Amino acid sequence: MxxxxxxxxxxxxxxxxxxxxxxxxxxxxxxxxxxxxxxxxxxxxxxxxxxxxxxxxxxxxxxxxxxxxxxxxxxxxxxPAEPHAHLDKVLTAELLRSAGGGLDDAVRAWYAYRATASHGEISARAATAAQMMLEQGVTAIRTHVDVGTQTGQRYLTALLDVRKSLLPLLEMQIVAFVDEPVTGLAGANNRAALRTAMADGATAVGGAPYRDADPVESQRTLLKIAADYAAPADLHTDETLDPAAFFLAELAAYVRESEHPYKVTASHCVSLGTQPDDVVRRVSADLAATGIAVVCCPATNLYLQGRTREHAAPRGLTALRRLMAAGVHVAAGGDNIQDPFNPLGRGDPFDTAALLVLAGHLDVDEAYAAVADEARAVMGLPEAxxxxxxxxxxxxxxxxxxxxxxxxxxxxxxxxxxxxxxxxxxxxxxxxxxxxxxx
CATH class of the missing domain: 2.30.40.10 (Urease, subunit C, domain 1)
Structure with a gap:
């Protein structure tokens, strides 16, 4: 070039x-x-x-x-390591248009498209993006992959093939990101699909409990399934600026009360940044005490969040400083790459680190640690x-x-x-x- x-x-x-x-x-x-x-x-x-x-x-x-x-x-x-990617969605920005640019608009655009993609297309896009990340320095990737009654297991099957093909070059963890709901009678088939995904080779349990009709029970259900497979859980948690959509405290309480023995990661945690300082301090301390890690996704959440505000828009980031001060493992991921959730992105962890400096006010060493040392810790990888x-x-x-x-x-x-x-x-x-x- x-x-x-x-x-x-x-x-x-x-x-x-x-x-x-x-x-x-x-x-x-x-x-x-x-x-x-x-x-x-x-x-x-x-x-x-x-x-x-x-x-x-x-x-x-x-x-x-x-x-x-x-x-x-x-x-x-x-x-560096990439603790939060969506390799099933990457490089679809030219195919899909998100009408309003917000999270719900992106979800609708993706849901309308995802049933049409072939195994070969999914695999090719994912492999291309993974190799983009490798070229930038990433040697381990954790990717969320849609599974469920609406999605089936097609994306998981494709990503399992990609993981195998890239095994000599990098490590890939696959999070089975289950459709909602997962609670009640309506969620029975999604729960079954999640169990199938774990049995077929997914690394971790994932989902978006805050979008479920019963967010607190959804969190518990996903962690129980993770425990059944002795697997980590990585949940999309409170990815919204709505301060009422705040279930992180209940996640920490369940991990503590159930003595949940496996690694738990709360990704995004956007609404934590909207809470009063005393709440942020208390919840941060609870997360540290229970060992729950947090992954911030600055690029995608800066793009998606705050669009209803035409001025003085909030930044859509979690409470980075408070979490770090409490001793929580705080990593950062690139999240989406050129898809309806983020039309930009090139898989470079230095881009993510730059946003942590500019928008999150971390210093340069803290920012690099978030995409390297802390990312590896969140993913359960050996220190490098x-x-x-x-x-x-x-x-x-x-x-x-x-x-x-x-x-x-x-x-x-x-x-x-x-x-x-x-x-x-x-x-x-x-x-x-x-x-x-x-x-």
């Missing part, structure tokens, strides 16, 4: 995605800049970081490494730090600091999953006379 850049320059971008290799030989990364601004050599063996040394020091373990990669000019970071023994899930990006990486979001990126390079994108810049510029 070639695109114009300032001052008459040209930039060409070349992406290389190696085919899945056999188990990698030891790999030595040379001269990488770390987040603390030091430079180091990093040895990777058996999918883990075996050693970290200040650049230029001697060491026999490093000289024994079979392969070497010069990372001079690159910032080395723990790889640049220390001996940590999982070698890494991203090298052409930048000198986390701030610069979020600000510029350069395309030059090298992605490591399970200790081996799985994606690399290089750019070369030229003047109008085709003279190559140094980076």
């Amino acid at each position: 070639t695109r114009p850049t300032p001052e008459g320059e040209r930039e060409s971008e070349r992406h290389v995605q190696p085919e899945a290799p056999a188990p990698a030989a030891p790999l030595l990364l040379i001269g990488a800049t770390l987040p603390d601004a030091t430079t180091a050599d990093i040895l990777i063996e058996q999918g883990r970081i075996a050693g970290v040394w200040p650049e230029g020091t001697d060491g026999e373990a490093r000289t024994a490494a079979a392969d070497r990669l010069d990372l001079t000019g690159f910032l080395l970071l723990p790889a 730090r640049i220390v001996p023994g940590a999982a070698a899930e890494l991203l090298a990006i052409r930048a000198t600091s986390v701030r610069e990486a979020i600000a510029r979001r350069p395309a030059d990126r090298i992605v490591f999953h399970a200790g081996r390079m799985v994606s690399r994108t290089d750019t070369v810049r030229y003047r109008d006379d085709l003279t190559e510029l140094t980076r």
Whole structure:
């Protein structure tokens, strides 16, 4: 791809995605800049970081490494993870139009379309979007996938195929996002469809309890089904600016009273941001005490929420600072990519981090942690730090600091999953006379 850049320059971008290799030989990364601004050599063996040394020091373990990669000019970071995606819906923006642009309008547009998509189309769109994320540095994705009486299991089947095909390159968790209702007699078939999805290979239980006729009972029902399969639950929780649609406190109460033993994530939690401060403090403390994590989805919720206000529109984000202060694991996800719920998006966690800085008022290190360390914690993945023994899930990006990486979001990126390079994108810049510029 070639695109114009300032001052008459040209930039060409070349992406290389190696085919899945056999188990990698030891790999030595040379001269990488770390987040603390030091430079180091990093040895990777058996999918883990075996050693970290200040650049230029001697060491026999490093000289024994079979392969070497010069990372001079690159910032080395723990790889980001995507804790909230909808790979069943991605890349449909050209096919679908959401009349009013709000959440209900997007839901109607999607429901009218979803029965028409073929297995091949679903798989192709999902695989394309997943590889977009991989190119940006994401080595683990949690995606919600519609299942239920209206949807059937077609989208799940397609995503299971995509997960299998991408397994050597990234990890994919699939949340069975069940149609509503799930409560009462009217919800019996949806509950059965959810159980079928879990038996067929879904990773976690999902749904939108706040849209059910009985939101509190819906939360309990979904967590009970999750417990039956010893699986985590990730619920779309209170995705609205209506302060009356607020069921997060009851979710925490049920987890505490039932001693629910499996991981629970509350995604969106938009209405928490509309509550009085004393309520926010109390509920945040309850979430921390029960281990419930929160995933904020800034891009989609900034796009969908507040559209009825022509001025002084609220931001549609959850209470980030209060949750973090209480000790809640707070991650952030990109959510929708070019579909009725968000016509934009490119699967880049640095875009999500930038929105956390600009709209959520987090600092740059907090913002990156939300799309990396915290995202991995929410997904139940091993820590990916640049220390001996940590999982070698890494991203090298052409930048000198986390701030610069979020600000510029350069395309030059090298992605490591399970200790081996799985994606690399290089750019070369030229003047109008085709003279190559140094980076």
